[in-house]
Amino acid sequence: MSRPPSFVPPPGARAYRLRTARGEFAVVDAPVAAGVEARGTVLLLPGFTGSKEDFNPLHRPLAARGYRTVAVDGRGQFESDGPEHDESAYAQEELARDVLAQAEALGTPLHLLGHSLGGQIARAAVLLDHSPFLSLTLVASGPAQISPSQQQRVKLLRDALEVMPMAAVWEAIQAMEPPEETDTGAEVDAGLDDREDLRRRWLGNKPAQLLATGRQLCLEPDRVDELAAVPLPFHVLSGALDDTWPVSLLDDMARRLNARRTVVAGAEHSPNCEQPSATARALAGFWDTTGPGASRDSAGAV
Template structure:
């Protein structure tokens, strides 16, 4: 996505923090914002996956910042695997919230939700609310586990370009040639150490629902009824145990932010509007 093709009121941004600089997208309303939202993408995704959502969020008066994690798409990262451990990435999120100037509404999609949860459990202070978007209580489901194990094995023996070709053979990309090339370029910018460490985390993530429930941060669990990464039964049970608001979008799969951005934004904005400001 080039700068010139970004939606109105959205621009590229470098988020400078005490833990380094992170590639981001900033959406700013015309008038003073009602609040700030920090958006964390999923495992093989990027900040761009929030682009369909951002115009709706900014139209409602919220300032929104979507960021690439360390080693993900536009944010560079080192070879050392310790940089991608969950505690390190959670510390990055806390630094991002601090750099944005105060308490933020935090949203994480899929793996980003597990990372958001880890950040809140490390220090809930910087967060007005937490939304887990298509993000479950523990490790991913069996089918995703199999796919992850295949990917991790491939990363040990193949280049990123070779892995991309192999993935496309197994599961062809359902996109236009231009979009396919953008997805390939994004994949090649992602650091393999990020994929290895975070992939192993997705296979072993513990259920920290009870721990999260003890925090006072208002919580929202939002997902599509066709989600195929965690079962809807698991997601419903997690929402109940958290005492969270629960929104289920009929017809949406694992990425409501892409598939049903207007409906997703409506649910988010209604939730944020009911959260007391700092």
């Protein structure tokens, strides 16, 4: 589970509901820093059990590089509404079409970034229609299903959701996690109770969304060859210690996509939270080469 250092948007960022042709979505929207030349807009999609707050550490450093960043809760995720029990509403194509509607509402072209599950939803959106986007960045997001050990964790979660209310599942998760994962004393920011914020986020998720997207993570086919045929520049970024998809598998995916590849030292599955400065530098460096007029070759593997 991702653990943002704070659930409070950074100074200058605005939390609101983005109106689209497919409904409203909760976003955190951070403008370009004052006095900095605008270089583009980025749409940020969080991962499974995550939220828009997972990108809070990136907003300020990316604003300083000239990028407006808009992080969004997907349908049925934290502060975005969705059906409680209808899993069909969370089919991957439905979520991908939500992303296209978000892009249309923000104005195009823009850069698209997806973390983990968000990367696979972003990929599906690009395969439906790549025209709204300048580039695609996949953060800790692999070519197909998650690793067997992670599939077991997701299966346990899905089994619990089938028979227990959300609050009881949360308590079970806390009881099962190692002490170093539940002891969040070092992550309290500005007096906030980090654990209570995480609980509030968990309870904001719709059970059907977690069931449907958990199944997607365990069954996702390899669509890398389809994606490679799309005329966009790609960036594959991950932590050096990620085990949700083996790092070697992400290396191979980057080669298949002719993508820029970044491995962030000291980071695991959430480099945006764990090593935000290094992650922001790598992201901005890629986007600097992929604005209007930049060639795909200039953004390729390095």
